[in-house]
Amino acid sequence: xxxxxxxxxxxxxxxxxxxxxxxxxxxxxxxxxxxxxxxxxxxxxxxxxxxxxxxxxxxxxxxxxxxxxxxxxxxxxxxxxxxxxxxxxxxxxxxx
Amino acid sequence: xxxxxxxxxxxxxxxxxxxxxxxxxxxxxxxxxxxxxxxxxxxxxxxxxxxxxxxxxxxxxxxxxxxxxxxxxxxxxxxxxxxxxxxxxxxxxxxxxxxxxxxxxxxxxxxxxxxxxxxxxxxxxxxxxxxxxxxxxxxxxxxxxxxxxxxxxxxxxxxxxxxxxxxxxxxxxxxxxxxxxxxxxxxxxxxxxxxxxxxxxxxxxxxxxxxxxxxxxxxxxxxxxxxxxxxxxxxxx
Numbered sequence: 351x352x353x354x355x356x357x358x359x360x361x362x363x364x365x366x367x368x369x370x371x372x373x374x375x376x377x378x379x380x381x382x383x384x385x386x387x388x389x390x391x392x393x394x395x396x397x398x399x400x401x402x403x404x405x406x407x408x409x410x411x412x413x414x415x416x417x418x419x420x421x422x423x424x425x426x427x428x429x430x431x432x433x434x435x436x437x438x439x440x441x442x443x444x445x446x
Numbered sequence: 447x448x449x450x451x452x453x454x455x456x457x458x459x460x461x462x463x464x465x466x467x468x469x470x471x472x473x474x475x476x477x478x479x480x481x482x483x484x485x486x487x488x489x490x491x492x493x494x495x496x497x498x499x500x501x502x503x504x505x506x507x508x509x510x511x512x513x514x515x516x517x518x519x520x521x522x523x524x525x526x527x528x529x530x531x532x533x534x535x536x537x538x539x540x541x542x543x544x545x546x547x548x549x550x551x552x553x554x555x556x557x558x559x560x561x562x563x564x565x566x567x568x569x570x571x572x573x574x575x576x577x578x579x580x581x582x583x584x585x586x587x588x589x590x591x592x593x594x595x596x597x598x599x600x601x602x603x604x605x606x607x608x609x610x611x612x613x614x615x616x617x618x619x620x621x622x623x624x625x626x627x628x629x630x631x632x633x634x635x636x637x638x639x640x641x642x643x644x645x646x647x648x649x650x651x652x653x654x655x656x657x658x659x660x661x662x663x664x665x666x667x668x669x670x671x672x673x674x675x676x677x678x679x680x681x682x683x
Contacts, residue, residue, distance in 0.1 A: 351523040351524060351526070352494075352495065352496075352499055352523070352524065353499070353502070354526065355516075355524045355526050355529050355530065356499065356502055356503045356506065356507065357506070358526060358529075358530045359503065359506075359507045359512065359516060359529060359530055359533045360503075360506035360507045362530055362533055362534045362537070363507050363508070363509050363512060363533060363534075363537045363540070364564060365534075366534065366537040366538055366539075366540035366541055366544075367537075367540045367544060367563045367564060367566050368544065368560055368563050369540070369541045369544060370540065370541040370542060370543060370544025370545035370546070370547070370548065371544040371545065371547065371548045371551060371559060371563060372544075373541075373545070374544075374545040374548050381681075381683065382678065382681045382682070382683060385641065385677060385680075385681035386674050386677045386678050386681060387542060387545065387546045388546075388636075388638060388641075388642075388677075389638060389641060389642050389645045389646075389673065389674070389677035390539075390542045390546075390670065390673065390674045390677065391539075391542070391543060391546070391568075391571070391572065391575075391636060392633055392636040392637075392638075392642050392645075392646055392673075393645055393646060393649040393669065393670045393672075393673030393674055393677070394539040394542070394543075394568070394666065394670040395568060395629045395632060395633055395636075396633070396646045396649045396650050396653065396669065396673065397649050397650075397652075397653040397665060397666045397667075397668075397669030397670045397673070398511055398568075398629065398666055399626055399629055399650075399653075400650065400653035400654045400656075400657045400665050400666075400669060401657055401665070402626050403650065403654055404654045404657045404658055413620070413623055414623075414626055417623060417626055417627050417630055418626075418630050420627075420630075421627065421630030421631045421633070421634050422634060425474075425631075426474040426475070426478070426627075426628065426631045427474045427477070429627045429628075429630065429631050430474070430477070430478050430624045430627040430628065432627070433620075433623035433624055433626060433627030433630075434620045434621055434623050434624055434627070435620065436620070436623065437620030437621075437622065437623035438620030439620070441620065
């Protein structure tokens with residue numbers, strides 16, 4: 351059962367990976383569609399982050415704000431360190 | 447992104463150099479993957495995955511978000527339809543991503559593309575597209591990023607599965623913040639001023655609401671779709 355579920359997961363995931371290419375390759379894409387596709391990946395990333403924002407914990411929200419601020423001006427590695435560091439520190443300091 | 451721009455790509459550097467350039471670009475994200483991979487592997491073991499099941503899933507499926515959702519919903523035996531449906535919902539974003547990548551792949555043989563697309567994930571896609579806008583699309587660069595991330599994910603989740611319950615609750619140490627940190631940096635690269643600000647804000651609102659009110663798995667497609675819809679309205683000709 352576990353193996354079968356994993357194989358089916360892999361199959362649908364692969365379908366999503368080739369689906370967009372298969373359906374849209376060689377077709378004209380309008381400027382409007384192109385604009386949407388430029389913005390959409392950011393939308394997906396923001397949506398994936400939603401649970402982090404929905405935790406309802408003050409320390410987590412503050413750490414997210416600090417990390418977002420770091421991301422506007424620092425490299426990825428520094429931002430990750432700021433994120434992990436602020437997450438750890440703020441959870442020690444803020445109990446809610 | 448238009449067809450001319452996409453078609454004008456030139457293999458500027460030797461393939462091997464491009465492969466390494468991709469792997470180097472992937473390195474910070476590979477490091478960022480490790481804590482997630484460890485957590486996922488460890489959690490999967492707690493849900494009765496065998497040591498081999500974990501790399502089987504992460505190696506064949508290779509989609510972190512869907513794997514976290516699947517492990518979260520896993521029971522023994524698993525509800526196949528539920529898990530597979532959630533996997534599709536979480537990964538439905540690949541459809542849009544693949545479509546955005548398609549113009550850049552128009553000169554690559556289809557059979558090759560179908561192999562390479564197996565490795566497409568959020569980070570690979572974002573890095574390759576950002577790079578394509580600067581230098582033209584490079585398949586070797588894409589594969590360098592892909593292989594780096596794939597290896598990191600596969601090895602990381604396997605180690606996580608091996609050390610399993612010993613790890614305990616890692617959120618205590620703040621490692622879980624590496625995930626949003628990576629995404630914030632990726633979002634900075636995708637920033638398109640007001641054209642992205644409003645759709646992203648709508649996405650966040652809808653996704654949080656959906657996450658709180660609806661079953662797991664709905665917040666990603668609903669949030670992303672509402673954001674795309676907002677962008678569609680904003681881009682009215």
